[in-house]
Amino acid sequence: MEFPKGPMCQSCGMPFSGEKDYGTELDGSRSKDYCFHCYQGGKFLDEGISLGEKIEKNVKFGVQMGMTEKKARDMCGTILPTLKRWRKE
Numbered sequence: 001m002e003f004p005k006g007p008m009c010q011s012c013g014m015p016f017s018g019e020k021d022y023g024t025e026l027d028g029s030r031s032k033d034y035c036f037h038c039y040q041g042g043k044f045l046d047e048g049i050s051l052g053e054k055i056e057k058n059v060k061f062g063v064q065m066g067m068t069e070k071k072a073r074d075m076c077g078t079i080l081p082t083l084k085r086w087r088k089e
Helices: 051-064 069-082
Strands: 022-024 030-035
Touching: 051 069
Parallel strands: none
Antiparallel strands: 022 030
């Protein structure tokens, strides 16, 4: 499985293509780590979600975008656990 190149959301794995993709901190500044789908006003929009639930949510989104369920599941299961929000340190 090949990882996307360039910066990506450290919650969902969405690649950042420009400033508009970044979420916001409490003070309104752009987050350096998270996209607007995941993070606004300094909070996760899906606070309390587990990694497994996030994977399932992203698999559904990937299928809606035209991926096969297997490809979406493989991608999410490989990438999400490595992201800052989900890493076990």
